[in-house]
Amino acid sequence: MKIALPANIMGSLGEFQSDSLVNGNLVRDIKELNCNDGEVSKIDFKTSPRFAGIKPLEKKVWLASPTMHKEEREWVDEAIRTNWVSTVGANINEVEKQVAEYVGCNYSVGLSCGTTALHLAVRLAGEKIYGVPKVGHGSLEGRRVFAADMTFFATVNPITYEGGEPVFIDTERETWNMDPAALEKAFELYPDVKLIVIAHLYGTPSKIDEIRSIADAHGALIVEDAAESLGASYKGKQTGTFGDFSIISFNGNKIITGSAGGMFLCSDKSDADKIRKWSTQSREAAPWYQHEELGYNYRMSNIIAGVIRGQLPHLEEHIAQKKAVFERYRDGLADLPIKMNPFDAENSVPNYWLSCMIIDEDAMTPQVRGDMDFMYRSEHGKSCPQEILEALSAFNAEGRPVWKPMHMQPIYENHGFVKASDDGIDVGADIFRRGVCLPSDNKMTAEEQNVLIEIIHRCFK
Numbered sequence: 001m002k003i004a005l006p007a008n009i010m011g012s013l014g015e016f017q018s019d020s021l022v023n024g025n026l027v028r029d030i031k032e033l034n035c036n037d038g039e040v041s042k043i044d045f046k047t048s049p050r051f052a053g054i055k056p057l058e059k060k061v062w063l064a065s066p067t068m069h070k071e072e073r074e075w076v077d078e079a080i081r082t083n084w085v086s087t088v089g090a091n092i093n094e095v096e097k098q099v100a101e102y103v104g105c106n107y108s109v110g111l112s113c114g115t116t117a118l119h120l121a122v123r124l125a126g127e128k129i130y131g132v133p134k135v136g137h138g139s140l141e142g143r144r145v146f147a148a149d150m151t152f153f154a155t156v157n158p159i160t161y162e163g164g165e166p167v168f169i170d171t172e173r174e175t176w177n178m179d180p181a182a183l184e185k186a187f188e189l190y191p192d193v194k195l196i197v198i199a200h201l202y203g204t205p206s207k208i209d210e211i212r213s214i215a216d217a218h219g220a221l222i223v224e225d226a227a228e229s230l231g232a233s234y235k236g237k238q239t240g241t242f243g244d245f246s247i248i249s250f251n252g253n254k255i256i257t258g259s260a261g262g263m264f265l266c267s268d269k270s271d272a273d274k275i276r277k278w279s280t281q282s283r284e285a286a287p288w289y290q291h292e293e294l295g296y297n298y299r300m301s302n303i304i305a306g307v308i309r310g311q312l313p314h315l316e317e318h319i320a321q322k323k324a325v326f327e328r329y330r331d332g333l334a335d336l337p338i339k340m341n342p343f344d345a346e347n348s349v350p351n352y353w354l355s356c357m358i359i360d361e362d363a364m365t366p367q368v369r370g371d372m373d374f375m376y377r378s379e380h381g382k383s384c385p386q387e388i389l390e391a392l393s394a395f396n397a398e399g400r401p402v403w404k405p406m407h408m409q410p411i412y413e414n415h416g417f418v419k420a421s422d423d424g425i426d427v428g429a430d431i432f433r434r435g436v437c438l439p440s441d442n443k444m445t446a447e448e449q450n451v452l453i454e455i456i457h458r459c460f461k
């Protein structure tokens, strides 16, 4: 049986092949998709005999949705009642204090979101390393910056906002974060680099000691993106304390949320003061609007801080719920040819923000992804991420592919990408090809999760 691939998939094949994607697996998958008999996407899961007896979940299970308690409303109400609804107020002061205490850093500055926190962190790092740029210029203009590759887009864009050029560092398999071996290699290729931006994917701490010692050996600063990992720790210290400058996010999908919001974390008062000043339009201490530096409107609002203030007492509870979700998947899927997203159990405690799985290579059915679309073949005993995601969606649950690596994104396709060895596999592309972010909502019941676990089993039938 021959299958015509959609034009958008065909159109992107040249690019994928020249990327030597996952050592020829894509080329094999395309051939198999064209040659073998079997069921080809799109499958009607609700009527397929493989899924007989499974009913769609009554209430949608999300990947990760906000979980409100009652205290949020009290602090927001108080802000409204007392008329402190702007970017000043007791909620902001209190969440800055509580987060700094919880994380174990000296200073924190509440900002409008994780992305703005990263922008100011990266700008500040650029100024420390290269000096204050001329007005109208970024602090990283013409400079390369090493950046995590398998992460959310927002981790790396601030480098670009500041005129820098991210060079992406491949991923290791033990934590799915920046590979120290690839970072070492990158310094051989680009010895002048002085800034590294790392992230802790899905709430799993990176190989922090190795990365820090490489950074120190090369006199480089680290910006730590702990947006997804609030509450996760490494060797007894919380993430958010390992960067020269660090950030967290209170986006609606995070372990706790303010509906939005983010925070800059650091150890020096002067850095915190600088970020606070920049985030409120860089006003000088004059009786009128007086400006010596570029300004931003990036400060957290006291309303958002009220929501965060109400969430903070529930952080540990959310982490425990996420851990239970992870463990139920781990145990319920133990008989399948898959593995859960890994972490360094000896040295770190994740916050289990997202539970993910990766399908063993020999249990992968052919799957081809273009820029916008995909095809796969359904085969007995095998499956692939797109089949699992479609099946979950058909029964009312939201999963997602593992974050597509930055070096595979069209916007960054001409940027450097460094693997641990030249002839080695592209690990990020491989995890993206075989990995799935599972519905990880902390409000999902064990019964609902059992249905999801059964759906995943049926995908391999």
Ligand SMILES: Cc1ncc(COP(=O)(O)O)c(C=O)c1O
Pocket: 113, 114, 115, 116, 151, 152, 154, 155, 199, 225, 227, 228, 249, 250, 251, 260, 261, 262
């Ligand atoms: C790793 C990572 N970095 C940065 C961000 C950006 O945070 P925000 O959405 O608060 O701007 C997010 C997610 O939202 C993220 O997952």
